Amino acid sequence: MLNKIYDWVDERLDITPLWRDIADHEVPEHVNPAHHFSAFVYCFGGLTFFVTVIQILSGMFLTMYYVPDIKNAWESVYYLQNEVAFGMIVRGMHHWGASLVIVMIFLHTLRVFFQGAYKKPRELNWVVGVLIFFVMLGLGFTGYLLPWDMKALFATKVGIEIAASTPLIGEQVKILLAGHPDIVGAQTLTRFFAIHVFFLPAALLGLMGAHFIMIRRQGISGPL
Amino acid sequence: MHRGKGMKFVGDSRVPAVRKPNIPKDYSEYPGKTEAFWPNFLLKEWMVGAVFLIGYLCLTVAHPSPLERVADPTDTGYIPLPDWYFLFLYQLLKYTYASGPYNVIGAFVIPGLAFGGLLLAPFIDRGPERRPMKRPFATGFMMLALVSVIFLTWESVVHHDWEAAEAQGKIVEEAEFDKNDEGYKVFADQKNGCISCHGENLTGGAAAPSLVGTGLKPDEIKKIAKEGRGAMPAGLFKGTDEELDKMAEFISNLK
Numbered sequence: 001m002l003n004k005i006y007d008w009v010d011e012r013l014d015i016t017p018l019w020r021d022i023a024d025h026e027v028p029e030h031v032n033p034a035h036h037f038s039a040f041v042y043c044f045g046g047l048t049f050f051v052t053v054i055q056i057l058s059g060m061f062l063t064m065y066y067v068p069d070i071k072n073a074w075e076s077v078y079y080l081q082n083e084v085a086f087g088m089i090v091r092g093m094h095h096w097g098a099s100l101v102i103v104m105i106f107l108h109t110l111r112v113f114f115q116g117a118y119k120k121p122r123e124l125n126w127v128v129g130v131l132i133f134f135v136m137l138g139l140g141f142t143g144y145l146l147p148w149d150m151k152a153l154f155a156t157k158v159g160i161e162i163a164a165s166t167p168l169i170g171e172q173v174k175i176l177l178a179g180h181p182d183i184v185g186a187q188t189l190t191r192f193f194a195i196h197v198f199f200l201p202a203a204l205l206g207l208m209g210a211h212f213i214m215i216r217r218q219g220i221s222g223p224l
Numbered sequence: 225m226h227r228g229k230g231m232k233f234v235g236d237s238r239v240p241a242v243r244k245p246n247i248p249k250d251y252s253e254y255p256g257k258t259e260a261f262w263p264n265f266l267l268k269e270w271m272v273g274a275v276f277l278i279g280y281l282c283l284t285v286a287h288p289s290p291l292e293r294v295a296d297p298t299d300t301g302y303i304p305l306p307d308w309y310f311l312f313l314y315q316l317l318k319y320t321y322a323s324g325p326y327n328v329i330g331a332f333v334i335p336g337l338a339f340g341g342l343l344l345a346p347f348i349d350r351g352p353e354r355r356p357m358k359r360p361f362a363t364g365f366m367m368l369a370l371v372s373v374i375f376l377t378w379e380s381v382v383h384h385d386w387e388a389a390e391a392q393g394k395i396v397e398e399a400e401f402d403k404n405d406e407g408y409k410v411f412a413d414q415k416n417g418c419i420s421c422h423g424e425n426l427t428g429g430a431a432a433p434s435l436v437g438t439g440l441k442p443d444e445i446k447k448i449a450k451e452g453r454g455a456m457p458a459g460l461f462k463g464t465d466e467e468l469d470k471m472a473e474f475i476s477n478l479k
Binding site (some may be wrong): 005008011012013014016017018020022023024025026027028029030032033034035040043046047050051054070074075077078081088089091092093095096097098099100102109110113114115116117118119120122123127129131133134137139140142144147148149150151152153154155157158159162165166167184185221224 | 234237239240243244246248249251252254255256257258259260261262263264265269273276277280281283284285287288289290291292293294295296297299302303304305306307308309310314317320328331332339342343344345347349350352353354356362363366370392393401404430438465
């Protein structure tokens with residue numbers, strides 16, 4: 001039955017080459033922890049992706065309850081944390097995932113750096129990877145404000161003050177982030193929500209797509 | 225792939241009529257113990273992912289994610305702290321030549337050089353050598369950056385008062401009481417100054433603890449009001465003994 005459905009679709013859309021592109025690539029011995037235990041260092045990139053997927057999924061569930069305005073944001077997080085079935089687990093996974101993804105991406109960066117895997121022809125993939133790192137830090141920064149508790153507000157105030165001290169364009173950056181020259185409030189919260197949920201994830205998905213296409217194109221770097 | 229003359233298509237589409245069999249490549253000719261990604265290697269990765277997920281879930285269950293009290297922009301005594309992975313940048317801004325008039329150095333020049341160097345590493349370290357020992361500058365600078373990040377994070381953690389940080393953010397329960405109560409009026413009287421630290425709802429703040437549900441007897445409260453306790457100095461209460469009685473009674477009854 002499934003084979004027939006596959007054949008029916010394949011006859012019309014020729015999906016086999018597409019599928020073989022995704023599934024059919026060799027895994028050399030030197031990156032396979034089953035053969036060399038030290039090859040576990042090659043797992044960090046995959047685990048970064050794994051945590052990213054969990055972040056996206058748990059984040060999608062969080063937005064089912066979260067309300068991005070200053071009157072209800074904290075209340076909705078409190079409700080999610082204390083009343084909703086498994087809300088504590090979903091929020092906990094998103095909270096700890098934010099830290100784990102930084103740890104994993106950091107270890108992945110170190111692995112690639114110390115192995116010199118960014119050298120020709122993989123320069124562009126390194127640059128895209130570092131941009132992913134920056135986007136992750138941006139996601140961490142914008143997500144910190146959303147529960148609208150004390151540390152969220154005051155840490156964001158400090159962050160915005162630092163952004164405001166940018167030479168030349170400081171004031172503009174501050175207004176772009178906070179929505180107002182002086183107040184960190186309702187506008188700031190909706191802006192950070194939009195950045196955290198739409199702008200940065202969109203950038204992240206685009207960059208990750210480019211990262212993976214380049215890996216498939218070039219293959220994994222050889223043994224040292 | 226077949227191209228050009230003699231190609232047959234499905235209907236009027238661009239999809240070739242001759243189909244490619246969905247068979248994986250044979251990796252037996254590849255060097256060493258190369259294996260196919262799908263499904264052989266993916267299953268092993270799945271195992272690693274499963275073990276990782278168990279650790280991740282244990283962490284989630286063992287440490288519920290924190291939530292402090294609702295943001296109160298008027299509480300200026302609050303000492304903020306960013307998430308742990310920004311601590312090194314935060315700590316950098318505390319040093320003399322990286323803050324105040326030199327803020328640009330701490331906030332932009334140093335992080336800019338470090339992150340810019342990271343971004344452009346392939347264009348800076350251009351030699352063909354890949355082994356860390358054979359490219360001492362790249363390895364050296366990365367080690368320097370690593371040690372700096374770890375040192376700054378460490379300094380930030382040991383200089384932060386974690387107990388005070390926990391106390392200042394605690395969710396405090398609001399008590400229901402009558403603001404026309406004689407005792408509350410004494411509490412709110414500016415000359416005694418109680419309200420400026422303990423707050424108009426008696427829930428405390430960065431400078432003082434909550435007075436709700438203290439479980440203290442009126443006599444004990446009178447003693448603290450007169451003699452102080454902890455960070456609270458003696459002699460703050462300046463009213464009469466009668467007023468003190470009313471206030472102590474009122475605070476003692478708050479639940």
